[in-house]
Amino acid sequence: MKSNTDKSTAKSKVAGTDTLDRQNSSEKIQQLDEFKSDATGQALRTNQGVKVADDLNSLKAGVRGSTLLEDFILREKITHFDHERIPERIVHARGSAAHGYFQSYKNHSELTKAEFLQDPTKQTPVFVRFSTVQGPRGSADTVRDVRGFSVKFYTDEGNYDLVGNNIPVFFIQDAIKFPDLVHAVKPEPHNEIPTGQSAHDTFWDFISLTPESAHMVMWQMSDRAIPRNLHSMQGFGVHTFRFINSKGKGRFVKFHWKPLQGVVSLVWDEAQKIAGKDPDFHRRDLWDTIESGHYPEWELGVQVIEEEDEHKFDFDILDATKIIPEELVPITPLGKMILNRNPDNFFAETEQVAFCPAHIVPGIDFSNDPLLQGRLFSYTDTQLSRLGGPNFHEIPINRPVCPFHNHQRDGIHRNTINKGQASYHPNSIDGNWPQETPPAAAQGGFESYQERIDGHKIRQRSPSFSDHFSQARLFFHSLSKPEQQHVINAYSFELGKVQRPWIRERTVNEILANIDLELAQKVALNIGVEPPTKGTVEVPEVNLQPAPSLSQMSFLPKDIKARKISVLVSNGVNADTVEDILNWALKEMAVVKLVGPSPAPVKTSKGEMLKVDAAMDSMPSIMFDAVVVVDGDDIADMQQNGEGLHYLLETYKHLKPLVLLGEHAQLLEQLRLTPDEGTLSGNSFADVQDQLKQGLLKHRVWAREPLAKMVPA
Numbered sequence: 053m054k055s056n057t058d059k060s061t062a063k064s065k066v067a068g069t070d071t072l073d074r075q076n077s078s079e080k081i082q083q084l085d086e087f088k089s090d091a092t093g094q095a096l097r098t099n100q101g102v103k104v105a106d107d108l109n110s111l112k113a114g115v116r117g118s119t120l121l122e123d124f125i126l127r128e129k130i131t132h133f134d135h136e137r138i139p140e141r142i143v144h145a146r147g148s149a150a151h152g153y154f155q156s157y158k159n160h161s162e163l164t165k166a167e168f169l170q171d172p173t174k175q176t177p178v179f180v181r182f183s184t185v186q187g188p189r190g191s192a193d194t195v196r197d198v199r200g201f202s203v204k205f206y207t208d209e210g211n212y213d214l215v216g217n218n219i220p221v222f223f224i225q226d227a228i229k230f231p232d233l234v235h236a237v238k239p240e241p242h243n244e245i246p247t248g249q250s251a252h253d254t255f256w257d258f259i260s261l262t263p264e265s266a267h268m269v270m271w272q273m274s275d276r277a278i279p280r281n282l283h284s285m286q287g288f289g290v291h292t293f294r295f296i297n298s299k300g301k302g303r304f305v306k307f308h309w310k311p312l313q314g315v316v317s318l319v320w321d322e323a324q325k326i327a328g329k330d331p332d333f334h335r336r337d338l339w340d341t342i343e344s345g346h347y348p349e350w351e352l353g354v355q356v357i358e359e360e361d362e363h364k365f366d367f368d369i370l371d372a373t374k375i376i377p378e379e380l381v382p383i384t385p386l387g388k389m390i391l392n393r394n395p396d397n398f399f400a401e402t403e404q405v406a407f408c409p410a411h412i413v414p415g416i417d418f419s420n421d422p423l424l425q426g427r428l429f430s431y432t433d434t435q436l437s438r439l440g441g442p443n444f445h446e447i448p449i450n451r452p453v454c455p456f457h458n459h460q461r462d463g464i465h466r467n468t469i470n471k472g473q474a475s476y477h478p479n480s481i482d483g484n485w486p487q488e489t490p491p492a493a494a495q496g497g498f499e500s501y502q503e504r505i506d507g508h509k510i511r512q513r514s515p516s517f518s519d520h521f522s523q524a525r526l527f528f529h530s531l532s533k534p535e536q537q538h539v540i541n542a543y544s545f546e547l548g549k550v551q552r553p554w555i556r557e558r559t560v561n562e563i564l565a566n567i568d569l570e571l572a573q574k575v576a577l578n579i580g581v582e583p584p585t586k587g588t589v590e591v592p593e594v595n596l597q598p599a600p601s602l603s604q605m606s607f608l609p610k611d612i613k614a615r616k617i618s619v620l621v622s623n624g625v626n627a628d629t630v631e632d633i634l635n636w637a638l639k640e641m642a643v644v645k646l647v648g649p650s651p652a653p654v655k656t657s658k659g660e661m662l663k664v665d666a667a668m669d670s671m672p673s674i675m676f677d678a679v680v681v682v683d684g685d686d687i688a689d690m691q692q693n694g695e696g697l698h699y700l701l702e703t704y705k706h707l708k709p710l711v712l713l714g715e716h717a718q719l720l721e722q723l724r725l726t727p728d729e730g731t732l733s734g735n736s737f738a739d740v741q742d743q744l745k746q747g748l749l750k751h752r753v754w755a756r757e758p759l760a761k762m763v764p765a
């Protein structure tokens with residue numbers, strides 16, 4: 053299928069893009085290229101192809117007269133503009149996406165016949181969209197929220213969508229509660245407040261009346277819900293799915309994405325400030341990271357559960373509010389995903405991409421998880437109103453890379469021109485084409501897994517879904533002390549914004565006290581509720597030991613690739629030190645920005661002018677992982693700069709490595725900051741570079757946290 057793009061279009065590429073096009077192309081990108089339009093060197097025309105002579109003035113009855121209805125150029129332009137918007141996604145409206153590919157480590161045919169998991173030399177194109185859940189399209193990136201993690205694999209056997217989150221469990225067990233959950237968390241209906249937040253009465257009202265949400269909400273109140281960037285997040289398929297191999301053997305699987313960059317988060321104060329200073333923080337970071345060639349990578353793996361082990365756990369594997377700890381069932385690595393290309397057009401790709409958990413390929417199948425079963429319906433349904441009809445699969449980003457033919461016809465926005473007379477099956481007019489394909493190991497027809505079902509038609513929750521607290525407790529007990537404190541702080545913050553006292557009390561007494569009494573008591577004291585002395589339900593004793601894999605501390609980065617360092621320079625700066633830092637960063641593949649008091653160049657100690665990347669107010673410390681103040685012969689410039697001092701206070705407060713070179717070391721005392729392993733000083737950068745790297749690898753100086761609370765920044 054070709055677009056209306058003039059094939060003779062003059063190609064004028066920005067320097068470097070051509071190389072990128074060649075290097076990071078894929079079958080899918082080549083397919084998308086067919087639809088791309090480049091106006092360089094082209095005449096401005098109407099949508100009907102008529103060349104426009106004047107695009108500045110409408111047609112009027114006299115230069116000062118009224119505009120004429122016959123002005124088809126004006127009408128076409130305005131009409132199109134009037135209809136430019138489509139409904140945003142009902143949830144996950146704010147998102148950012150990238151192209152890349154998935155490559156299997158080896159042939160996994162024993163587990164699944166899915167072809168993209170067979171050939172280790174095959175690169176399957178992917179399009180990945182990350183999202184927040186609550187806020188609208190224009191909301192801030194760094195709000196406390198679950199993050200969506202959707203991957204569309206364009207396999208040779210059709211599109212496979214793994215539509216997951218960065219949290220391995222979900223709020224509810226049955227899809228019938230999804231509209232209630234979303235209504236409760238979304239801005240309240242009377243005043244459309246708050247945006248991008250769950251800290252309000254209706255959310256906590258619902259949550260405190262829905263104990264099955266206890267586990268998920270613990271994750272949401274943890275650092276997982278304020279990721280440092282989109283490429284430092286784990287991803288999870290959440291539900292139990294099935295793999296089926298070519299012999300027809302089925303096994304249950306749970307999908308995991310592990311970022312090779314490590315799992316790191318923001319601190320809460322930082323997240324809130326970034327939301328104001330740079331609402332596009334995550335989107336920008338993903339874009340810049342890919343543009344700079346630091347392609348993010350994830351490992352895909354599965355926990356495999358043999359069918360005969362389905363009932364061997366203390367929980368039900370069909371219950372989406374439960375994890376299977378990795379310590380119980382280790383993850384089998386399947387392959388690697390690399391994101392190496394930004395989209396060309398946000399609307400055409402990121403906004404119009406339509407994911408659906410029902411998009412599966414032979415070798416993968418669903419389980420009876422009642423949350424998953426409801427999702428199988430909802431996603432295609434929502435695209436009908438969002439993308440305006442049943443032909444959204446023809447939108448370039450949604451097309452499979454393999455051919456697709458069937459007897460579905462017509463409908464709004466149909467592009468395909470189906471030839472032939474017979475749009476039904478069976479037929480004898482068109483040779484009975486297109487024909488069915490029997491199931492086979494590869495390129496075979498899809499066959500649902502033949503599961504024996506024997507039951508009553510019944511509207512009831514399985515009793516095996518009834519323990520809502522032991523895994524919430526497991527999660528809390530598996531966190532490090534700083535992470536636990538953040539959970540306490542987050543509950544206190546969120547419930548502190550809840551106006552109705554009975555909702556605060558119910559959350560503390562009927563949810564938190566059943567998870568962990570100390571947690572409940574600490575939160576209670578923080579929000580002015582009587583601390584409980586016991587829970588309200590008997591939580592079963594289950595065989596679950598604290599699981600280190602639930603703590604982010606188990607996934608610290610192994611290198612400092614793409615980590616961001618602010619290098620503060622002012623007049624009198626030592627240019628040699630700047631050079632040393634830049635060379636070191638290049639070697640480590642870290643990103644350095646030279647930040648000055650203003651966007652103007654600063655004068656080095658040698659009297660040369662040094663260009664800066666940005667001023668302090670446009671690149672505040674909250675955008676970086678560490679800050680270095682370069683030595684120089686005019687430290688007064690920094691000592692008397694309120695904004696600069698605030699920059700350093702914030703760096704310290706947010707537990708980041710802070711390097712003060714030369715006489716700048718005095719600033720620590722001036723700011724009354726207690727030195728620790730993250731405050732580094734020396735006469736040259738070489739003195740501190742290794743410690744700085746170690747600090748970045750640890751991500752934060754957690755031991756500083758109690759002191760940092762007192763820093764007025």
Ligand code: HDD
Nearest residue numbers: 141144181200201202216217222227230290426430431434
């Ligand atoms: Fe959903 C979007 C993830 C339960 C109904 N969901 C959506 C997206 C993600 C998830 C990542 C954004 C897709 C994109 O980037 O376009 N949803 C989940 C996960 C769930 C889950 C991990 C539980 C394990 N969702 C869920 C239920 C329902 C929906 C139970 C309804 C019964 N979800 C939708 C939706 C959305 C959606 C309304 C909005 C836009 C869209 O589908 O395409 O259909």
